[in-house]
Amino acid sequence: NWYVQRGVDWFRTNTANGAAVAVMHDFSQSFTVHQDAKGRRPARFVGANIPQIGYELQTAGDDVFQLTEIARSNLKSYAERLEDNRLMPRGESVAFSSRFVFSKNAMTDEQVDNAFVAYASYAEQKQTGDRIDYEIGVPFTRFGTNYFPYSTLGENFDIKKLPGMDRDGYWALAADTVKNWQLFADDIRRDLRIAKTLGFELIRLHHLEILGDIDKAKRFEYLDFLFGEMRKLKLKALIDARISAADTAELVKRYRNVIDGVEVDNEVLIFGINDDAPDYWKRVYNAVKEVAPEIPVHLTAHTNMGAFDRLQKLGVPFDKVGQHAYADGLDSQANMRGFSLAAASYGRRVGKEPIITEWNWRFLSRMTPEDRAKVYAPIFENVLQTRSMPVMYQFQFNESLAMNPRVLKGIRHYEQIWLSRRPKPEAFVLSGLIKKYAAPSHPNKLIAVEHAVVELDKNGRGTAQFKITNSSDRDLNLKATVESPANLQANLQSDSVVQLKPNESKTTGVALQALSTGNTPAPLPGFYHVFLRLEGDNDLLRYGWAEARLAGSPQMETTEKTDVIYGDDALAFNLNRPLAVVYGDDAPIQDVETASVLVNTLESATGRPIKIYQLKDLPKDERTTLILVGTTKTNQLIASVSSKLPVNVASAKQFVARVSDDSKNDWLIVSGADNLEAERAAMDWTLRFWKYAKDSAARRVGLVEKELPLGVDPAQLP
Numbered sequence: 257n258w259y260v261q262r263g264v265d266w267f268r269t270n271t272a273n274g275a276a277v278a279v280m281h282d283f284s285q286s287f288t289v290h291q292d293a294k295g296r297r298p299a300r301f302v303g304a305n306i307p308q309i310g311y312e313l314q315t316a317g318d319d320v321f322q323l324t325e326i327a328r329s330n331l332k333s334y335a336e337r338l339e340d341n342r343l344m345p346r347g348e349s350v351a352f353s354s355r356f357v358f359s360k361n362a363m364t365d366e367q368v369d370n371a372f373v374a375y376a377s378y379a380e381q382k383q384t385g386d387r388i389d390y391e392i393g394v395p396f397t398r399f400g401t402n403y404f405p406y407s408t409l410g411e412n413f414d415i416k417k418l419p420g421m422d423r424d425g426y427w428a429l430a431a432d433t434v435k436n437w438q439l440f441a442d443d444i445r446r447d448l449r450i451a452k453t454l455g456f457e458l459i460r461l462h463h464l465e466i467l468g469d470i471d472k473a474k475r476f477e478y479l480d481f482l483f484g485e486m487r488k489l490k491l492k493a494l495i496d497a498r499i500s501a502a503d504t505a506e507l508v509k510r511y512r513n514v515i516d517g518v519e520v521d522n523e524v525l526i527f528g529i530n531d532d533a534p535d536y537w538k539r540v541y542n543a544v545k546e547v548a549p550e551i552p553v554h555l556t557a558h559t560n561m562g563a564f565d566r567l568q569k570l571g572v573p574f575d576k577v578g579q580h581a582y583a584d585g586l587d588s589q590a591n592m593r594g595f596s597l598a599a600a601s602y603g604r605r606v607g608k609e610p611i612i613t614e615w616n617w618r619f620l621s622r623m624t625p626e627d628r629a630k631v632y633a634p635i636f637e638n639v640l641q642t643r644s645m646p647v648m649y650q651f652q653f654n655e656s657l658a659m660n661p662r663v664l665k666g667i668r669h670y671e672q673i674w675l676s677r678r679p680k681p682e683a684f685v686l687s688g689l690i691k692k693y694a695a696p697s698h699p700n701k702l703i704a705v706e707h708a709v710v711e712l713d714k715n716g717r718g719t720a721q722f723k724i725t726n727s728s729d730r731d732l733n734l735k736a737t738v739e740s741p742a743n744l745q746a747n748l749q750s751d752s753v754v755q756l757k758p759n760e761s762k763t764t765g766v767a768l769q770a771l772s773t774g775n776t777p778a779p780l781p782g783f784y785h786v787f788l789r790l791e792g793d794n795d796l797l798r799y800g801w802a803e804a805r806l807a808g809s810p811q812m813e814t815t816e817k818t819d820v821i822y823g824d825d826a827l828a829f830n831l832n833r834p835l836a837v838v839y840g841d842d843a844p845i846q847d848v849e850t851a852s853v854l855v856n857t858l859e860s861a862t863g864r865p866i867k868i869y870q871l872k873d874l875p876k877d878e879r880t881t882l883i884l885v886g887t888t889k890t891n892q893l894i895a896s897v898s899s900k901l902p903v904n905v906a907s908a909k910q911f912v913a914r915v916s917d918d919s920k921n922d923w924l925i926v927s928g929a930d931n932l933e934a935e936r937a938a939m940d941w942t943l944r945f946w947k948y949a950k951d952s953a954a955r956r957v958g959l960v961e962k963e964l965p966l967g968v969d970p971a972q973l974p
Contacts, residue, residue: 260334260559261591262308262598266372268363269320276363277356279322280372283594283601284309284352285561286326287344288529301566302528304342306330307559308598309352326350337527337560377644378600378610393643396695400458400494400649401451401672402614405444406467406478409433409953410658413853413939413946416959417660422469423967424660429466432957437478439956442741445485447654449739449787450673452489453707453801454683455690455700458516459486460613460649464497464507476510483511490797492516494613494649498524501539509547517552518544519613523580525557525564534570541573554578556613559595561602568606577603580614580651583635592638600644612639614651616670621848622870629681633689640693650686657953661853662935663966666845675856675951676783678803678865679707702728703790705800712806712863716770716779719749720802722788723763726756732792738766739787743779743950744804745769746786754790764788770806773950781808781832781863782950808832810861811948820940823905823913827944829924830881831858836867837883838874840891846931847886850938854883854926857942861949882923887934894925901925910937 268278286304293299310325330340344350355375357368379392410430411418420431433440451459461482467475486493493514495507498521508515520540524533541553556578557563564577579599583592596612603610617635620628639645655675672683684707691700704725712718726732734754740746749765756762766786770779788800809832837855839847851868859866867878871892874882888895897915898906905913910928917923926941928934947954 260307260330260338261594262306262310263325264311264313264322265376265594266368267313267320268365268368270362274360274362276359276361278359278363278368278371280355280357280368280375281311282353282355283376283561283598284350285565285598285602287348287350287562288566289339289342289345291339291528299531300528301531301563303338303560303562304344305338305340307338307561309350324352337558373597373642373644376597376601377604377642378646379604380609381607394646395643396698397640397645397693398457398647399455399690399694400460400613400647401456402460402462402649402652403447403451403654404460404462404464404652405440405447405482406430406434407463408652408654408656408658409440409443410656411953411959412658412660412964413943413959414660414662414935415939415961416943417962417964418953418957419960419962420957421658421964422466424663424964425967426659427463427466428658428964428967429469430658430953431470433953434467434470434478435474436957437481440953441481442743443951444482445739446677446741446785448485448489448491449799450677450679450785450801451653452491452797453705453787453799454672454679454687455694455698456491456650457694457698458492458494458647458649460494460496460519460651462496462652463522464495465499468499479507479511483514487514489799490795494519496522496613498522501536501543504540505543505547508544508551512548512551515548515551517554517576517611519578520553520555523556523558523578523614525555525567525578526560526580529563529566529570534567534572537567537572537574552576552609554611556580559598561598564602564606575608577606577608577610579610579612581612582614582616582618583638584617585619586631589631589634589638592635593642596639596644597642600642609646610644611647612645613647613649615639615648616651618667618670621666621669621852624867624869624873625680625682627873629685632682632685636686636689640689655852655856657853657856660964661849661939662846662932664845664849666848669852674859676860677785678783678859699796699798702726702796703732703734703792703798705788705790705798708800708802710768710802710804712768712770712784712804714808716768716806718768718804720746720766720768720786720804721763722766722800722802723761724754724756724788724790724800725761726758729758731758732756732796734796734798735791736764737789737791739789740768741784743771743773744784744786745771766802768804770804774955779806780948780950781806781810782860783863805863807863810945813944813947816944818940819910820937821905821908821911823902823911823915826912826914826924829914829922831862831945832864833881834878835862835864835881835883836869836874836878837885838869838871838891838893839885840893841871843870843886843890844931846935847890850926850931850935851885853942854885854938857946857949858883860951861945880921882921884923884925884927885934885938887927887929887931890931891927893923894927897923897925909933910940912937912941 552575554576599610
């Protein structure tokens, strides 16, 4: 990230006589240059040097020198995005500007920084008759998340995967979840209601083009259901797709009253503008406007706003300025404000709203969820505090098994909810930010509903208590109804009408009874989710959410013979107790991804929260029952007890063994000759219980062994 920063935002100096001077630099976009076709790379326009014109300060004695960087070098890793050491093409120009502020009185850093944000952020001018209103910043932000169940409900356990998975990497089509969508309808209903409860108003349907291989009648049957559920929840959808202009228009026309916008081909501008692309973009834009003139259409870049200048020169219309960006580690958080201001500043100059459709962290995967939650708010408030962004989407919503753990890079797991749909700590942090920065009419600002957790008894019974508080300044008259999946019976225990005065609270009880899943003889262990729908006047709709945990040991396959060597009692390891999955300090990426599969499937299948730790973060009082992932070289705890392993187990290519370092500890070691063999052992052990688990797609449609292409290399994703 440091190498796409433009340098100095502002500087100030106070003079000896008490006056002050401040200099603030606009986010002036760099330009694009044309590259001829070379090898597999098509002819295209690409960014030059850096995304924004750079600024540097140097001092010598009492003198201050400001350097403006137009042409400069960059990192080799940006060679596919930026051509360095280039001036503008002949006949073209570049523009950049700064604001000088002179004050009779000294200025503080805070004053200058606030003035800089006002200068560089988004602003809108509107004229009504003779009246002109100029708004600096946005009064509120609309929040969305990325949820695309046609991919993320899929399952890929390396060698075995759902039959309809089409690739190993990002983002696979999980065709079975579409063709057999009725089997997954409750999963989708659940997820959309969780999103609604957390405060999201918008759902980005990422890479919708992957549905293209599904029979058209079946595809629209699936989409009718998906859009229908969003309509019930008063959610709007952003279509992200690379499909024909006619197909895009057909989607918009069919679901017009649920669609908030169209994003053409994801983040296509990040790597430049291929010569053959503008004609396609024009066709899509015009086709959408023919059927729904009010629906905005946009394309998306990173911070390379010069791409939009080139679009205008090429005659490509667009309604918004799209941006995707991620905070790559803790050190890069300071950059993120500049990223968002770059898009906002450009939007102000060209009179088009900026929009962020992907935003989150990366490379924080090894932190504990609790530690990540402590640093999560600044990642988003770097944008929100500037009041620069009218619309912002978090990426992405739910943990997934859809990608082969063998090909992942250990940089993600930034989702709001676990596979069990238990919320991560970050979910509550972001939900709080939504409440803080959303519109005054947002339902989460008007009604507070505490998240409830219920421990069901061994018969699957319990009661969820929803505490409802009127956070508005008016009386509320609410209609309450309960919504639950087919395997959870839920009955409202109180009046369906909830009347609340301002600041008044009431608790509504819901009796719960877990039922069989499919044809199972008894309720399966796992996390069950129930929702309280609250409807009020003026189209008010708020949801409350309770998670009901039915703890238990999932069924375990013990007779199937595979290449994995299982030690004595390994398959009898008790999963119905507090557990933690632990990988070694500085473990390779493969161990991190293997541990992620284990923690997600175990939690979902047992109805118990499962913790995940890098060894150095493992509390001393949580060492009793552990699942250790890795090898003797990569996990120090495995190395410490390796001498206790039977020789035939320790020498096996892939093995799962049960061992203790003293009489109190009971550990399951999932290991192998190397980290990939350990991953294979982990997948084998996981499938022995996962194929029977309540939330398992494998239980519903089965698994097959097949090789798949990688798809997009996740290491190359921006």
